[in-house]
Amino acid sequence: MTKRTVFSGIQPTGSLHIGNYLGALRNWVDLQNDYDTIYCVVDMHATTVPYDPQELHQSRVLTAKLLMAVGVDPSRSLLYFQSQVPQHAELSWILGSMTPLGALNRMTQYKEKAERAGQMLGLYSYPVLMAADIMVHKAHAVPVGDDQTQHLELTRDLAERFNNRFGYTFPVPDQITPKRGARIMSLQDPTAKMSKSDDDPRGAVLLLDSADTIVKKFKSAVTDSEREVRYDREKKAGISNLLDIPSIHTSKPVADLVDEYVDAGYGDFKVAVAEAVVEGLAPIRNEYNALDDAEVSRIMARGALDARTRAEQEMADVRTKVGLGA
Ligand code: TYM
Secondary structure, eight states: OOOOEEEEEEOOSSSOBHHHIIIIIHHHHHHTTTSEEEEEEOTTGGGGSOOOHHHHHHHHHHHHHHHHHHTOOTTTEEEEEGGGOTHHHHHHHHHHTTOOHHHHHTOHHHHHHHHHHOSOHHHHTHHHHHHHHHHTTTOSEEEOOGGGHHHHHHHHHHHHHHHHHHOSOSOOOEEEOOSSOSSOBOSSOTTSBOOTTOSSGGGSOBTTOOHHHHHHHHHTOOOOSOOOOOOBTTTBHHHHHHHHGGGGTOOOOHHHHHHHHTTTOHHHHHHHHHHHHHHHHHHHHHHHHHOOHHHHHHHHHHHHHHHHHHHHHHHHHHHHHHTOOO
């Protein structure tokens, strides 16, 4: 039986954080066992907000290295830079003609980002390119954190619209989110998700942060004025976030952690969480340091070649169906 296809992408905007890891990357790695996995550093998405070209160029390789360091294995997964496979942009154009503006107007990520970056067409049509990323490989499932749910809904809608109009072509893809970790919150504002663009750098723990920095960030984590370590996402968002995070390393149930730390006091609890994270991230940092930039770039170039071949096969079919065939 042929394997089902999984696709996902990540933006190369600076270093990745533990939210990316818990919400998405751990699933990316696990899914390699049972699926045909395709993972993409979505560098074209990163140009939809103001950016520095040199920084972007460097961040691409850094991101690819980090993906390999967490366990994305290029001998089992197809891994490449989005901009090196032009079929993504081509399909995005075709899907754009089937995307109602109303759907784009509802996108909360657009509204948030446009406040900082301005109301630009690229940012506005970002979700269409994301749908094309997924559909150009006819993916069946997409591992992401829960901030991507709206984008996935649009993707499913576009797949259905296309199939209805031109005949069955695209699977309607499922979203895969972890039970815990689908939305890791900022350490500085537990009501907002942890984000690379957090104004306060202490809000996000980066995969390559030193042990010292990690401990400092957790010690400064915003919690509440009680003393009791207890899981309650609504009333105790900060502490609940800190209870979710140690799963980075242990698969201990939250209830066990609560038992362990219920009377410990927040100070000791925060240090214990920090230590679990430091330990959990150590192998990733070691793997990262062992990787060679030039070799990583070669792997990415090979990935792009294979991805172009695959995407071109799908696009030949799409072009024929929409009347743009040879
Ligand atoms: P990006 O680059 O912002 O994030 C990469 C992945 O990390 C997840 N994530 C989180 N999960 C839990 N808690 C958090 N605080 C957190 N922050 C980020 C994201 O949900 C994502 O899975 N639009 C996408 C990139 C993209 C894509 C695609 C994804 C472009 N094309 C096609 C899947 C399929 C994004 O900006 O992710």
